[in-house]
Amino acid sequence: MIAVIDYDAGNMQSVVKALEYLDQEPVITADAQTIMSADKVILPGVGSFGDAMNKLNGLGLTGVIHDVISKGTPFLGICLGLQLLFESSEESPLAEGLGILKGKIRKIPAGEYRKIPHMGWNSITYPNKGRLFAGIDEGSYVYFVHSYYLEAADRSIVTASSEYNVSIDASVEHGNVFACQFHPEKSGTVGLRILGNFIDL
Numbered sequence: 001m002i003a004v005i006d007y008d009a010g011n012m013q014s015v016v017k018a019l020e021y022l023d024q025e026p027v028i029t030a031d032a033q034t035i036m037s038a039d040k041v042i043l044p045g046v047g048s049f050g051d052a053m054n055k056l057n058g059l060g061l062t063g064v065i066h067d068v069i070s071k072g073t074p075f076l077g078i079c080l081g082l083q084l085l086f087e088s089s090e091e092s093p094l095a096e097g098l099g100i101l102k103g104k105i106r107k108i109p110a111g112e113y114r115k116i117p118h119m120g121w122n123s124i125t126y127p128n129k130g131r132l133f134a135g136i137d138e139g140s141y142v143y144f145v146h147s148y149y150l151e152a153a154d155r156s157i158v159t160a161s162s163e164y165n166v167s168i169d170a171s172v173e174h175g176n177v178f179a180c181q182f183h184p185e186k187s188g189t190v191g192l193r194i195l196g197n198f199i200d201l
Contacts, residue, residue, distance in 0.1 A: 002026040002199070003038035005065070007055040009045035009080060011183070018185035022196055032064045040198065041068055044185075045080030046145070049105065050092025052080055062098060069100060069177055074201045077179035079146060082172070085179055091148050101174060102153035108146070111165035117147040122162045122182075130159030130173035132180070132197050140190045142170070142182040150181060 002019060004012055006028045019026040026042075027034060035041055043065065045052055056062050069075050077085050086097050089105035097105075108116050121141045126133060144162070150169040152158050160171035162182075171180045178198060184191035 001038050002040045002042060003035045004028045004042045004044060005035065005061065006030045007045070007052065007059055007061060009047050009052050009055065011044045011046045011079065011185075014183075015042060015044045015078065015185045018192060018195055019199075022192060022199060024199060030059050030061060032060065035061075035064050036068055036071070038068070038073065040074045040076070040201070041065075042076045042078065043081035043084065044078045045084065047080060048091060049080065049083055049089035049097070049148070050095035052084055053092070053095045053097065056084070056098075065098060066100065072176050074176050074198065075178065076198050077177075078185070079181060079183055082150060082179035082181050083148060085177065086150065086152075089148060100177060101157065101172065101179075103169075104151050104153075105148045106151050108149050108168075109165050114165045117145060118149075118164045118168075119145045122164060124160040124162050124170050124182075127158050127161055128156060128173075130171065130178070131201065132171060132173065132178055132194050133160060134197050136190055136193055142180075142184065142187040142190055142194075144170075144182045146181060 162170040184194040
């Protein structure tokens with residue numbers, strides 16, 4: 001069973017539909033026992049870093065996320081779900097992230113021809129190709145919607161990168177923790193393959 005963590009941060013239904021297309025039966029839940037018993041866990045999300053951490057804390061889910069990751073359950077963060085795995089964000093300077101991985105979330109700098117938020121299709125390269133990208137060619141396009149980007153402290157965990165006014169750490173992998181800044185559920189056949197690779201872990 002795949003648990004999709006429900007903390008009122010949006011984007012859950014599109015993730016669920018993509019998983020159902022891949023013949024899965026995901027459960028949207030904020031129940032600690034359900035999350036802990038899941039075979040895989042996904043943390044989706046769009047919105048503000050600070051608001052999202054407040055919601056996770058208010059629901060008592062921060063400890064649950066730490067526990068399910070410590071247990072070794074494959075865990076996937078998507079978009080805001082990636083950012084929350086790290087220590088802090090320039091979007092919400094007073095908010096502490098989950099701190100599961102080391103790094104900062106920074107504002108995408110403005111560029112002459114590049115509007116913020118970054119919204120649309122961009123190609124990815126593989127500084128350290130990870131398991132999510134098995135069977136996916138370097139240079140494939142995925143779909144982004146974000147104004148902040150990851151700057152990972154440990155460069156060895158970065159499995160995909162993209163360029164948009166700055167070099168963006170687009171995906172990371174560390175043990176059983178995986179995360180994508182882009183939206184695999186909105187990235188066509190490439191995204192479905194990424195989700196399929198996660199399912200097959």
